[in-house]
Amino acid sequence: MSNTPLRRRGAALATALMSASLVLTACGGGGGGDTVRKAAETRSVKAENGTIKVPVGPQRIVTIGNTNLPFIDLGGKPVGVTELSRSELEVLPEEQKTVYEAAEVVGSSGGEVDVEKLAALKPDLILVQFHSNDWDKVGKRLETIAPTVYWGLDTEWKAFADAIAEAGNVTDALSQQKAAFTKKVAKIQATYGKIIAGSSFVDVSRGDWNDPATFHIADIGCSEIARDDIGLNLPEAAEGKDPLAYEALPFEQIGKLSKYDVITYPVDAEGKPTKPFVPVIETNTWKALPAVSSGRALGVFCPGNNSYGPVNRYLDSLDSALATLPAKK
Template sequence: MSNTPLMRRGAALATALMSASLVLTACGVDGDDTGDKAAATRSDKAAGTRSVKAENGTIEVPVAPRRIVTIGNTNLPFIDLGGEPVGVTEVSDSDLDVLPEEQRTAYEAAEIVGSDGGEVDLEKLAALKPDLILVQFHSSDWDKVGKKLESIAPTVYWGLDTEWKAFADAIAEAGNTADALKQQKAAYKEKVAKIQEAYGKIIKDTSFVDVSRGDWSDPGTFYIADIGCSEIARDDIGLDLPEAAEGKDPLAYESLPFEQIGELSEYDVITYPVDADGKPTEPFVPVVKTNTWKSLPAVSSGRALGVFCPGNNSYGPVIQYLDSLDGALATLPGKQ
């Protein structure tokens, strides 16, 4: 989609606004209290805004923004924090399907302003009159539309390599949802401690492997997951899970043929993806149907655990993941 016509209209609008600004400035010249009025205006503006730091610099945002548009990966994390955006970009049906009802309602109440981060309808976005735009997508998309977004409203941008906890902190700061974040952090901390206490011996003495398969995977392949929810289980819970060597691509980037499923027998426990109903996710079904999978010691002894991961970039879905992991660990034979 070409944005050239929108750019021209945006330029014309900017020129008109600049002309109006000049006229208003000229009208105030005759008054003796012009300086006092200007100072008061600056003071009011300062009182109504605050500075936040992001990848596009230090941004002045409203203290209490009311009309927020979320673009790219900021959609669901902001809604997870209780936010109600007036505009959003599209998310997948699979992501919407696992949202709590009130969050899905909040998403569906917003105006769709684009199919993804780089394909934003700037005219539709501007018509929403946002007072804040939250953005996370690839840097190439930012290069394409970043300046245009900034011309519409204060825009806070994060790159894709932002760690999820820092991302939640930043969204809460910019979007004024600190109270909700505080509650989520407390719940997360409590859940982690509960799992570590309940399964301390298992965590200490058991080797795990997390395997998965996506709808993008080539036929007859799977991968070992060492990022996403698996990363949380390894780094925060302490599960002994394989990970890539430092400086190397994640193991999840390598597609493995079904012929290598048998190599999973070296691990005590296998975790794999299931949906909210506890059934293997559709892309993973071909794995569990293989005879090699069925003959794995972990599978035949009840040590293959289906775990539900609705997302891993905000506290709400991560806590759901930990709830599922807790329930799965509780089924292990000889659990603590």
């Protein structure tokens, strides 16, 4: 996913999407006859476009929109994908980038899918998540090509991972990632519990989509993990209001961050401030913040927040960052 934070996703589909009763096996497992049989058998999953009969063991999967990265992260090998941005590709582990580059690009990540090119791949399953307007443009055509499972943009990320793993037959990898997630969360809470309980945090960011000389308070994306799963005291929008991240704040308001004990900000995989955020840390106002001058401004790497793999990498970075906090005087 890109650095643009996604909206908080509701968990409404989680129970329905786990309704299939057949036991799944890993893609490509078993002998040739077993693979053919599993590809021919079907089961039902429920998604935003209804109850869909999908292959038990799909062999030729096309991923569209936000399903690209979660499916690949779970060990899937799609035959067709939609385009990823440069920023998304830059944070991918090398082996996942290789899988993505081996697939055929069938169009952009929106509704501009080359349906004929996609059909030529002869998929037996299509996984889709994008805006409902894009679904209105191409959804019915996709459904004529192969079983198509569609999720809206407000699907909560954990439910989304569950659903993709089930539909795409990659549940073994999901179980391992979930176990790692639970372990990492527990470690951070146990190690830094007192710091977390006694400190106010703010997550600030700036993307390449922000206007010059503006930044934003990040209350969606990886900061949701820190707040909702780890328990960091982070600001968030009031119920029913747009996320704070949607409001561009002028640099003149950087000084207001002085009321927080700890500031987190975006860095790349090497720990360097992301290019869009560099103008923020170059301001004198940023340098004068108490959290910055006292070593309580923490760079944290967030490669994405729509599947367990990148979230686990984020937790590793957050763990390392919290370990650098000086003791309170």
